[in-house]
Each structure stands twice: as C-alpha cells, then as structure tokens.
Amino acid sequence: MSALYYRYIALSLSVLALAGLPACKTMDTISEIGADVAVASGVATPQQGQSIKKAGSAVGKTFESITPEQEYYIGRTVGAVVLNQYKPLDNAAANHYLNVLGQTLAQFSDKPETFGGYHFLVMETEDVNAFSAPGGLIFISRGMIRCCRSEDALAAVLAHEIGHVELQHGLQAISKSRVTSALTILAAESAKSFGGQELAQLTEAFEGSIGDITATMMNNGYSRGFERQADRAAVTILQRSGYDPNGLTAMLTQMKAQIKPGGHDFAKTHPSPDSRIADIVKWIGPVKPVVSPAARQARFQAAVGKI
Amino acid sequence: MIRIKQIAATVVLTALAALAAAAATMSVQVKDAPVRATPSFVGKVVGTLAYGDQVEIRQTQGAWSQVAGAGVSGWLHTSALSSKKIVLAAGREQAKVAASGDELALAGKGFNSDVEGQFKSAHKDIDFTWIDRMEKIRIPAADMQSFLKDGGVTPKEGGAK
Numbered sequence: 001m002s003a004l005y006y007r008y009i010a011l012s013l014s015v016l017a018l019a020g021l022p023a024c025k026t027m028d029t030i031s032e033i034g035a036d037v038a039v040a041s042g043v044a045t046p047q048q049g050q051s052i053k054k055a056g057s058a059v060g061k062t063f064e065s066i067t068p069e070q071e072y073y074i075g076r077t078v079g080a081v082v083l084n085q086y087k088p089l090d091n092a093a094a095n096h097y098l099n100v101l102g103q104t105l106a107q108f109s110d111k112p113e114t115f116g117g118y119h120f121l122v123m124e125t126e127d128v129n130a131f132s133a134p135g136g137l138i139f140i141s142r143g144m145i146r147c148c149r150s151e152d153a154l155a156a157v158l159a160h161e162i163g164h165v166e167l168q169h170g171l172q173a174i175s176k177s178r179v180t181s182a183l184t185i186l187a188a189e190s191a192k193s194f195g196g197q198e199l200a201q202l203t204e205a206f207e208g209s210i211g212d213i214t215a216t217m218m219n220n221g222y223s224r225g226f227e228r229q230a231d232r233a234a235v236t237i238l239q240r241s242g243y244d245p246n247g248l249t250a251m252l253t254q255m256k257a258q259i260k261p262g263g264h265d266f267a268k269t270h271p272s273p274d275s276r277i278a279d280i281v282k283w284i285g286p287v288k289p290v291v292s293p294a295a296r297q298a299r300f301q302a303a304v305g306k307i
Numbered sequence: 308m309i310r311i312k313q314i315a316a317t318v319v320l321t322a323l324a325a326l327a328a329a330a331a332t333m334s335v336q337v338k339d340a341p342v343r344a345t346p347s348f349v350g351k352v353v354g355t356l357a358y359g360d361q362v363e364i365r366q367t368q369g370a371w372s373q374v375a376g377a378g379v380s381g382w383l384h385t386s387a388l389s390s391k392k393i394v395l396a397a398g399r400e401q402a403k404v405a406a407s408g409d410e411l412a413l414a415g416k417g418f419n420s421d422v423e424g425q426f427k428s429a430h431k432d433i434d435f436t437w438i439d440r441m442e443k444i445r446i447p448a449a450d451m452q453s454f455l456k457d458g459g460v461t462p463k464e465g466g467a468k
Binding site (some may be wrong): 067068069070074077079081084101104108110113114116119121137199202205206207211239242243293295296299 | 336337338340348358370384386387389412414415416417418419420421422423425426431432433434435437438441442444445446450451454455457458459460461462463
C-alpha cells in the first residue's frame with residue numbers, strides 16, 4: 001500500500017465530507033474502502049456507510065472483483081474454446097517437458113500460486129501461436145515451438161504467457177458492464193442457492209466474458225502496452241530463474257523469419273518482432289546469442305526437437 | 308479546510324490501524340498451497356494448506372509470509388493468500404455480509420461449476436476432456452529442483468519475489 005493510495009482514500013473522503021454524504025456517482029471501488037473507513041472514524045453512520053457501498057458497487061466493480069476461484073472457471077472455459085479451434089497435440093513426452101519447464105518458470109513469477117495452478121499443452125497447428133487462459137492454462141502451438149532453437153527460447157515463450165496470466169490481461173478484456181451485471185446478480189442473491197433465473201443470467205454473463213476474452217486473445221490481440229508488460233515480466237522470470245533472457249530475442253528473431261505477413265496468427269495479434277526486440281534490448285542490453293549447456297540443449301532436442 | 312485535513316489525517320491513521328489488524332489473519336485463496344521451511348521456492352515443502360484455510364501471519368519477508376494454521380506452519384507465497392475471510396459453506400447472515408462488503412468471500416459463488424455445467428449443456432461441441440487432462444499434470448517440487456540442476460540453470464537467490 002503506497003502513501004499515494006492513502007492520500008487517495010483521504011481525498012475521496014474529503015470529497016465525501018464536502019458533499020454531505022450523498023450517493024456519489026463519480027466514486028468507484030474506492031467508495032467501498034472509503035465507506036468502511038468513514039464509518040470506523042465516525043464520519044458516517046453505519047447506515048450511511050451501507051448506502052455509500054451500494055451506490056459504489058453498482059458502478060465500481062471491475063475485473064479485480066473476480067475471485068481467483070471464478071478466474072479459474074473462466075480460464076477452464078476459455079481453454080476449452082481455444083482447443084475447439086486448435087487441436088491438442090497428443091504427445092505425452094512433449095507435454096510433460098513443457099509442464100516441467102513451464103511450472104518451474106511460474107515459480108519465479110510474481111504470482112506463483114493461482115487457484116488451479118499453471119498447466120501447459122502443445123497445440124498441433126503449424127500457426128505460430130500461444131494463448132494463456134486466465135488462471136494459468138497455457139497453450140503453445142507446434143509452429144511456435146519450431147521458432148525456438150533452445151530451451152532458453154522456449155522458456156521465454158512460456159514466461160511471456162505466464163506474464164499475461166500474472167498481470168490478468170485476459171480478465172481485463174471482459175467488458176466492464178459484463179462484470180458489473182454479474183456482480184449485481186451476486187449481490188442481490190443471498191444464502192439460498194441460485195434459482196433458475198439467476199443461474200441463467202449468470203451463465204449469460206459468463207458466456208459474454210468468455211467471448212470477450214477469446215475475441216481479444218485469438219482475433220484482435222492485446223494492446224501494445226499489455227504485450228510490452230508481458231515481455232517485461234518474461235525477462236524478469238528468465239533472470240530470476242537463471243535462464244538467458246536472450247532466449248526471448250532469439251525466439252523473436254526466428255519468429256520474424258517464420259511468420260507470414262497477413263497471417264491469422266502472431267503476425268495479426270502481436271506487435272512486430274522488431275519492435276518487441278527494440279524494447280527488450282532496453283532492459284537486457286544488446287542482443288547476444290544464447291549459449292545453452294550441452295545437457296540442457298540435449299533434453300530440449302529430445303523432447304521437442306522433432307516436433 | 309483545516310477540518311477536512313483533520314478528517315483526512317484521522318482516516319489515514321484509522322485505515323493504517325485497520326490494515327495492520329486485518330493482516331494478522333488471512334485465508335488461503337487457491338485450491339492447495341505448498342508450505343515451505345524457508346521463504347523461498349527452493350525451500351523444502353513441509354505441508355499443504357487448502358482453500359479457505361485460515362492462517363495467522365507471523366511475519367513477512369518480501370512476497371513470502373510465515374504462517375501458522377490448520378496444523379501447518381511455515382512459509383507461503385503471498386499470492387496464495389487473501390485478506391478476505393473465505394467461507395466454504397455460508398449461512399444466511401454471512402451471505403448478506405459478503406454481498407455488501409469486502410470482508411468475506413464465499414467459495415463456490417458466481418462463476419462456478421454450476422455455471423460451467425450450464426455452459427457445457429448449451430455448447431455441446433466444446434470439449435473439456437483435455438482441460439481436465441492438463442490440470443492433472445502437476446510437477447512435484449523435487450522434480451523442478453532436479454530439472455534446474457540437471458540443465459545447469461542456477462536461480463537467483465530467493466526465487467519468486
């Protein structure tokens with residue numbers, strides 16, 4: 001919690017005090033914290049606190065209100081939709097290797113623990129693609145693995161996807177109104193289990209959320225800023241774990257040669273490899289070739305070298 | 308203006324005190340979380356905590372918290388913890404509090420297995436077989452350690468921050 005954050009609370013409450021505690025349309029999630037603090041410090045009565053919360057909750061709920069358990073369920077369905085379009089590669093050795101590497105890397109991210117954990121799967125397609133569903137289900141295409149000439153390069157691909165999970169980029173693709181409507185249904189509901197109508201409404205919000213995420217991930221791509229953040233997270237994960245961060249630039253250089261302009265894969269959903277490399281060298285210095293020890297290179301070749 | 312500043316100062320202090328008190332007990336917000344002997348990914352796993360388990364925070368070191376609860380004590384990565392009390396089977400009163408405030412989170416609410424079930428029955432073409440299968444792939448901590456060692460990969464001190 002930063003000092004700035006507390007100043008923000010203080011400022012929100014100052015506004016509250018000046019306005020004589022009416023329901024304030026401009027207040028967002030801060031109103032919930034603000035209301036608690038206002039009650040605790042005697043600025044507002046508990047009743048007023050409740051009304052501030054209600055007013056705030058209608059407009060202030062964002063993706064951050066989605067619990068890790070709900071993120072897990074969103075991720076499972078996003079993953080199933082991905083696999084509806086891209087067939088999984090039924091290669092136990094390759095998938096096991098991908099999971100040993102990926103789950104190890106996830107331990108070095110800022111979010112090593114998610115509700116259901118990180119799990120990885122190869123997609124059979126030749127397209128150069130990788131997707132990460134909220135909560136940690138990560139899919140890498142055979143075409144993408146072919147852009148990797150070393151374990152360090154493959155580690156960079158996985159670390160970039162772990163970065164998207166850690167930063168919750170998928171959840172942020174859900175439209176705010178959708179999150180609000182789902183949470184409004186939840187708030188209206190009490191202890192009884194959901195009736196048919198609430199379940200139908202929630203399922204509608206769920207379907208919409210899945211649609212928002214898959215459309216962003218598979219068709220439109222994340223913003224340039226999100227991709228840069230995921231690359232930055234990848235560099236951090238590689239450096240902490242002990243892999244060569246040049247794996248990322250090596251992979252991007254190879255990808256540049258492999259992607260087809262105008263294709264519907266990474267070429268469409270990601271910034272150009274050159275522009276990503278330009279950012280990465282600012283963090284790690286000039287591009288250097290990856291030097292992998294013989295044992296590391298041998299196991300990489302054995303697991304996915306002929307994929 | 309002075310009055311507003313006073314209110315703001317009181318509020319900031321109250322908020323700090325409230326946060327300090329709230330930080331003493333936290334809930335496990337993931338299905339299961341490994342507890343380690345030392346605040347590091349390389350620390351030996353001494354036990355596992357489950358979703359909803361409440362733990363007392365003894366101290367924190369970077370992103371690691373020393374916890375005790377549910378018969379286990381050791382270090383847990385903070386990403387596994389929530390300051391909300393997670394209620395696995397909520398009664399009526401708790402559900403009301405959870406709906407109106409930020410102190411409680413109800414397990415199994417909202418997007419849950421029921422909603423997934425509804426989705427599945429409306430989209431029979433979408434197959435979850437491989438999703439279930441990939442979730443079962445869980446690499447033991449010891450295997451990760453030997454994977455790093457055998458590949459000559461040397462993590463920086465402390466691992467995850």
